Amino acid sequence: METQFTPLTSLVGGALIGFSAVILMISHGCIAGISGIISRILPPSIDRIELPQSLIFIIGLLLSAPLWFLIQGEIPVQVVSDNYILLGIAGLFVGFGSVLGNGCTSGHGVCGISRISGRSIVATGTFMTTAFVTVLVLRHVVGG
Amino acid sequence: MRILSTLIAGLIFGTGLILSGMVNPLKVQNFLDFFGSWDPSLAFVMGGAILVAMPGFWIVQKRKAPFFSDVFHLPTRTDFDFRLLAGAAIFGVGWGLGGFCPGPALTSLPLVAKGTLIFVPAMLIGMVAAKLTSLISH
Numbered sequence: 309m310e311t312q313f314t315p316l317t318s319l320v321g322g323a324l325i326g327f328s329a330v331i332l333m334i335s336h337g338c339i340a341g342i343s344g345i346i347s348r349i350l351p352p353s354i355d356r357i358e359l360p361q362s363l364i365f366i367i368g369l370l371l372s373a374p375l376w377f378l379i380q381g382e383i384p385v386q387v388v389s390d391n392y393i394l395l396g397i398a399g400l401f402v403g404f405g406s407v408l409g410n411g412c413t414s415g416h417g418v419c420g421i422s423r424i425s426g427r428s429i430v431a432t433g434t435f436m437t438t439a440f441v442t443v444l445v446l447r448h449v450v451g452g
Numbered sequence: 453m454r455i456l457s458t459l460i461a462g463l464i465f466g467t468g469l470i471l472s473g474m475v476n477p478l479k480v481q482n483f484l485d486f487f488g489s490w491d492p493s494l495a496f497v498m499g500g501a502i503l504v505a506m507p508g509f510w511i512v513q514k515r516k517a518p519f520f521s522d523v524f525h526l527p528t529r530t531d532f533d534f535r536l537l538a539g540a541a542i543f544g545v546g547w548g549l550g551g552f553c554p555g556p557a558l559t560s561l562p563l564v565a566k567g568t569l570i571f572v573p574a575m576l577i578g579m580v581a582a583k584l585t586s587l588i589s590h
Contacts, residue, residue, distance in 0.1 A: 309489065311489070311491045313491055318497045319496040319499065319500040322500025323500040324471065325468035325469065326503065326505035327508070330509065331457060334519060335457040335518055335520050336457070336519075337518035338524075342555040350579055350583065352587055361455075364462065365462040368460065368462015369555065370558065370561060371466070373560070375463065376467065386475055387476060388478075395570045398571060399546070399552075399572065399575040400546070400578040401543065401549065403554075403577065403578025404582045408535050409537070409540040409541075409542070410536065412553050413554075414554075421498075421502055422505035430532055430536070436544065438540075439548035444485075
């Protein structure tokens, strides 16, 4: 199914993400890496010092869609697959991989590249490549 | 101020994910579908984010310290180890399969799509599992 090409709203949305990363950096001196923010407060090693700030950031994320609805009067557009087994596997891979590789799209893809970190540039190139190949196989080999 | 800055950062981040289309897994997968219904929008998301964060970080780091901490907490490692590459590769497969990465998945929770309600707990289990394996290997 096609989705509309939205260069302007995507650019502005991206700029907001970058702006949020700068806020976190200037106020707390830390990287806006979502997988890190989540995994730090999970067992077996819960970071009690970072726990309050991580939870508050996550609350901010969770309030975004309700706030969007209040201001825009409409629910954000979203088409989520109804293949629940696939989504369960996807979730396991995303969680496991982002913690093993120390970052996801935000930590490596946005913050790491902005810091010109070699590790993040390599990580971003790697996950982009495997993601492209996965969609290629999913849609054109298995589903084609 | 400490708490407010973090809350506002979370809200702006989530709003950016919604406005940019990142919360729509179909749009993410279309970005990754070069040979099908390709939607290049997400390149603009990353471009917009880096366009702001790169000069922003550069200016911020001229300061001795951030507002609410004594030091900047920045990654210092520069080596390319197996965990980085394997982790990124596995993450990419999951991202392609579901069209969700951690930020958009959490932001989508209040929209209560069934797929999101399955993806997020699975993601948390995956994270705990990765923390356990690193605990065992050290």
